[in-house]
Amino acid sequence: PSRHSAVASVSGAVGSANYRALVVAELNRRKFYPSGARDQRGVVVVTFAIGSSGGVTSFRITRSSGVSALDGAVLQMM
Numbered sequence: 001p002s003r004h005s006a007v008a009s010v011s012g013a014v015g016s017a018n019y020r021a022l023v024v025a026e027l028n029r030r031k032f033y034p035s036g037a038r039d040q041r042g043v044v045v046v047t048f049a050i051g052s053s054g055g056v057t058s059f060r061i062t063r064s065s066g067v068s069a070l071d072g073a074v075l076q077m078m
Contacts, residue, residue, distance in 0.1 A: 023050070030077045036069035044074040 042065025051057040059078045064071050 027077070032073060032077070034069045034073040037067055037073070040067045040070065042067045042070045044071055046074055046078065048078060 043063075044061060044065045045063035046059055047062045048059035049057045056078055059075075061071055061074060
């Protein structure tokens with residue numbers, strides 16, 4: 001591999017890491033604890049796609065927390 005392709009690869013990795021950090025920051029900004037969940041805890045796993053304009057184009061819960069209020073909060077967040 002040429003030096004140019006190695007530099008491009010590193011640049012792509014940095015750009016990818018920056019994009020991921022931006023997405024995570026936006027999700028964290030929108031995250032909230034629903035009042036209907038009281039003291040319940042759980043983990044919701046969601047799969048989503050982001051379009052070229054930067055908006056979420058599709059999403060779905062791939063693993064429920066088992067707490068409908070928490071799952072609902074994730075749907076509202078997305």
